Amino acid sequence: MSGKRYPEEFKIEAVKQVVERGHSVSSVATRLDITTHSLYAWIKKYGPNSSANKEQADFQAEIRRLQKELDERDILKKAAAYFAKLSGLRYAFIRDNNRCWPVRLLCQVLDVHPGEFYAWLQQPHSRRYHADLKLTGHIRQFRMESSCVYGYRKIYLDLRDNGQQCGVNKVWRLMQRVGIKVQVGYRSPRTRKGEASIVTPNKPQRQFNPGAPDERWVTDIMYIRTHEGWLYPAVVVALFSRKVIGWSMQLRMTKDIVLNALLMAVWRRNPQKQVLVHSDQGSQYTSYEWQSFLKSHGLEGSMSRRGNCHGNAVAESFFQLLKRERIKKKIYGTRDEARSDIFDYIEMFYKSKRRHGSSEQMPPAEYENLYYQRLRSV
Incomplete structure (x- = not known):
């Protein structure tokens, strides 16, 4: 491309x-x-x-300095709760949090000599203890690689693919022991039935599993709060693999957002057959420019009934994942910071690493590659 x-x-x-x-x-x-x-x-x-x-260099340096101060404050706050019952757990705290902060920084804040800490680590333990400790390290690694959003089931699949011999229940117990919690999602608001739309018929009728790539796409817009103001991302998702194939993020919710996202999807996929593009009845999708774009690129439009989000459930589901697994854990100071983080989630994690139940627990890119491999072998 x-x-x-x-x-x-x-x-x-x-x-x-x-x-x-x-x-x-x-x-x-x-x-x-x-x-x-x-x-x-x-x-x-x-x-x-x-x-x-x-001109952004000084600003980024100040952000890093403030982040370091916040890290030190977070260490002290977390350590205070950790040592509330027993004051002799400083070494254990450093051991359990050395993936979040450097060991020397933890030792400095907690007034511990690094040599004493490493000597404490050499204390003899049982084989089972060391095996569990090693497995817990792998769990933490795969947890961090998933941006701290995977639960024990998906981490178990990563461990199995990595050759680790363990049971799914043991993964759950070890995660409970070290306090690794499953990311809790947002509660979806209840909506009332809307009136029937006559703009474009709802052609998929909630059939979200096409048999091949680039038969059906879905698209939608969401909004993200930052201290600088609102940021509006729009995405285009391929239903076959749940892969985000087009996106755009702008300061205003205009038709340019959805047109740029769809344009990226067309450039990336270059579909050879007509693709059904499903959306809601937002003003961006009922505009003349949207309809003209669909017609000029050989795409077919489809829309959910007004006020009914279930017809576009896959796009809504992606935004719920984005909120739960990334946005909920962040406080964005600027729109640029939010834009970079969302790009990282979509392009670097979601597309190539995040497993999906609808695609045989594979990432979207891997699931599509497997489809084309099977097609060539027939």
Whole structure:
């Protein structure tokens, strides 16, 4: 796919994955399905040495300084509750939290010499204790790789794929022992029935499992609160694999959001047959520009009944996952911070790593690749 076909916001967020989050160019290019040559060109244009980003350097440094202060305060707050009953658990606290903060920082805050802590770690324990400790380490690793959203069932599948011999109940017990909790979702509000729509018929009729890719897409818009104001993301999801194939994030909820998201989906997928694109009856989707775009690109429109969100349940489900697994745990200071975090969730985690029950517990990209492999073998 040519790099010039991606919108500017996609390029900027792709560069941030390399510059700010520390991912390698090759790994980011692989997950985003772009060439390394294009990514290097984007880094040259949008990277930290470009004129557009130099003015952000001081601001980012201040953010890192404040984050360090917050980390130290969080350590003290958590340690106070940890030592409420017994004051001799400092070493255990450092052991249980050394994946969240560096060991030397924990020792400094808790007034513990690092040598004493490492000597305490060498105390003899049973084989079972060491086995459970090793397995707990793997659990924490896979938990962090899932952005701390997986429960014991999905972590058990990751452990099994990694060659670890354990039972699903043991994974649950170890997670309970170290206090790893399942991410709790939002409660969906109850809605009343809406009036029948005559804009475009509801053609999928809640049939959310097509037999092949690019037969049906769904699209929707949500809103995210930041201290700077609202940010409005729009996505296009392929029903076959639940893969997000197009997205756009802007400051206002206009028709340009949905048009840019759908344009990205068309460029990425280049469908050879007519695709059914399902949405609600928002003003962005009933606009003349939306209908004209569908017609000019050989797409077929479909809409849910007004006031009824169940017809577009897959898009609603994705936004619920996004809120539960990423947004609920964050407080965004700026829209740019929220945009980068959502890009990371969609492109770096959800598409290539997050397992789905509707796709045989595989990530969307892997599920689609398996489909094409089976198709070629027939």
